[in-house]
Amino acid sequence: MNKPLVKIVLIDDHALFRQGLRFLLIQEPEFTVIGEAANGVDGVALITTCQPDIVLLDLDMPDINGLQTLIRISEVCPELPVLILTISENAADLQKCLSLGAKGYVLKNADTSFLINAIRRIMAGDKVLSPDMVSHLVEELHPAESVDRLNALSALTRREVEVLHYIARGISNKAIAAKLSLSENTIKVHVQNILKKLNLRSRVQAAVFANQYSQELPNKL
Template sequence: MNDLATTVLLVDDHPLLRKGLQQLIDLEDELTVIGEAASGKEGLQLAIEHDPDLIILDLNMQGMDGLETLKAMRANDVTSRIIMLTVSDNDEDVLTAISYGADGYLLKDMDPEDILEKIKQAALGKMVLSEKLTGVLAQAIRKPDVSQKANILNSLTSREFEILKLIAKGLSNKLIARELDISDGTVKVHVKHLLKKLNLRSRVEAAVWMINQQKGA
């Protein structure tokens, strides 16, 4: 096992799908599966226990579903990047997952190679979304209160604004910390503050909103 590999936790109630994902991920030296969970409850426990770099989470599970699991993970301060992998391309599911703090949303009908490529991108700190879902997200975040948020943008410190721009480029906390020569913990605190100031619920919302701001500038 590569000590520098991105650690991945699989949470899905279909054993066959978990096995397929495991085999897919095993093809990549830079990724390693450190755990599997067959339910949301088990996934939450493993996420808290192992603090993986990346969690791949199914949406439709018996008992505690993916959205509940995602919400519980974020409520328990799980800072792993969390990617939803599901059959549902329902707009509401996509937007709810993003607002609950998901870092990406992939559909199970994608080619395995494409899924693996997106997982690798997510491991590098990028947001990942199935192609046909990008419009859904962009449209939802183009809200009428843009001018109000533009004023709030002025309330950010220069460091928070700097971090917001790097989030919009798809960088993870780890990469932002390296770029600005500060600790991961400091980045997390800044991200928390800027999301609160902008009244946004996740990094993905912040990134898409910032991109729209830059387009409108």
């Protein structure tokens, strides 16, 4: 029995870009583009009627921008994965999008193979960032502080290290709880302890830190 197609909606104000993106996506046998919108208002309306599996959303659009559109999407379809596809390399835009629930942030200059794989990974439950954007977030971690955090990793319990591993993949607290057969509140406590022990401000920083040092700490992550 064939797997159901991944239904995609594109929201971008540039018609030529949408056409090119549609062409690239439908070359993949598991993808289908079920709708396009040139602005956030029409995009949200389209989502409510088409019920896609994932949305590819631009940030710089007229009327309501991508961030405002993301907020509206989270209100009408809170479980719908949204992949931001943008030219913005602004770390503040990235952090805001992630805080609003975006599952991915990919630059428009990314290779086609990276974008295709990003969609697949998001549909599998991961979060995906363009490598350049990860480096922007890493820059927020002061080198001296990073050394301290490396040392602080030894203070994490085995369970906290396991939770950190899932955070690095962008897995939600609810999904982590299911994977570890624990309550969501227990996972929240573990996350709070991780942030406190590593002196980090957010899950985003924890994910960046974990990914940055995954090769140096193969026995810990």
